[in-house]
Amino acid sequence: MDDKDMINLWKSYDKRLEESLILNRKNTEEITRINVQNSIGSMKPVKLVILLVGIAWVSAGSVLVVNLLRFSFEEVSKFFLFSATAQLFITLLAIIVYLYQFVLIQQVDSSEPILETQKKVAQLQSSTLWVTRILFLQLPLWTTFYLSESLFKNANLAFYLLQGFVTLSFTYAAFWLFVNINYGNSDKKWFRLLFDGREWTPVIKSMEMLRQIEEYH
Structure with a gap:
């Protein structure tokens, strides 16, 4: 085998090696995308409950507050009415955020562009922080x-x-949190x-996996 054949053989080997690396990288990326979708999807049962x-x-x-206002407003404690109404309003805000998160989770798709998935995961992270902050505002009401x-x-005086x-x-504590x-x-x-x-760990793991995909490019 002369030098020219050796060079061609080496080039052929390099080409096959490069193709194999590209294929492996593509397969790894696809598997990682699926893992991200599964990780985010694992949050659906918790969010739904x-x-x-x-x-x-x-x-x-x-129903309780409305009935108290209608039939026994004079007798019921105004402290209870205020606390209950404020607590229900805060919970309603949290429900809206959870509904938004549930829709986001449904939209995560392994076939979509990485930037779109990163955006949705970042929105899940941000909204999880916000809904927790909102819910802690209930503390004084209890x-x-x-x-x-x-x-x-x-x-x-001791009671006061x-x-x-x-x-x-x-x-x-509510303000600090x-x-x-x-x-x-x-x-x-x-x-x-x-x-x-389960409401936080899948988000962090998904962000780490998405960063790994970025490194492949």
Whole structure:
């Protein structure tokens, strides 16, 4: 075999090797896309259950509040009415966000462009942070719904101090969480405790897999 044959053989080997690498990269990318879709799709049952529970909660609560306003407005505690109404409104906002997320999850498709998938996953991440921030705004309401005018009239100083401390503590906690729940704190221990679950982990894993696909190009 002369030098020319050796060169041609080497070129042929290089070509087959390059084609094999391209094919492997393509297969790896397709598998990763499918894994991303499956990972995001695994969130659907959780989102659906939360949606159904949230809708049932708001429906039942709304019926209760409306009936109290219609038939026993004078007797019912205004603290309860305010707390319940505000809690139902916050839950309704959360339901809207969860419905938006459910639609996003349905739209994730392994055959769509990477940028489109990245955009949807980023929207899932952002909306997950936002819905958690919104839901924590309910914290102070759980310290006021049981109050009544008669309770305040007959209470002593110890009650006022304890009630004030609890309500202010929960209000501060709600405000602090609303401000600090952001991706910049994702490395903090308290953040990982809050977001270590089926509503967060698939999103982070999908983002990592999408970054791997970007590296193939």
